[in-house]
Amino acid sequence: MYELTGPAVITPRQQAEVIAAALGSPVRFHELTRDEARATMTRFVPAELADDTLDIISAPNPPELRISPDVEQVLGRAPHPFHNWVARNIAAFR
Numbered sequence: 840m841y842e843l844t845g846p847a848v849i850t851p852r853q854q855a856e857v858i859a860a861a862l863g864s865p866v867r868f869h870e871l872t873r874d875e876a877r878a879t880m881t882r883f884v885p886a887e888l889a890d891d892t893l894d895i896i897s898a899p900n901p902p903e904l905r906i907s908p909d910v911e912q913v914l915g916r917a918p919h920p921f922h923n924w925v926a927r928n929i930a931a932f933r
Contacts, residue, residue: 841907841909841910841913842905842907842909843907843909843910843918844905844906844907844909844910844918845906845910845918845919845920845921846906846917846918846919846920847906847920847921848899848904848906849921851868851870852868852870853921854921855867855868856868857921857922857925858925858932860922861922861925861926861929861932862929862932862933866932873893873897876889876893877889877890877893880892880893
């Protein structure tokens with residue numbers, strides 16, 4: 840099993856900043872509080888599942904912060920940074 844990561848850890852807020860820079864216009868990022876996220880999620884899933892999911896995604900754990908060498912080993916090149924992907928797919932954000 841391969842762990843596929845980019846060359847750096849990037850947060851959702853940082854991803855929005857990269858997309859905004861590529862667009863040349865602001866991208867609004869609104870982070871929900873746990874209570875706001877739970878209220879939205881429980882409209883679609885049982886409360887226990889919402890709570891478990893929020894526990895899992897609330898903060899990255901050490902393995903999620905790890906940069907894996909697998910992409911380079913498999914492809915024979917370093918992984919590309921997120922901004923390269925955004926540049927190739929910028930039309931999807933317009």
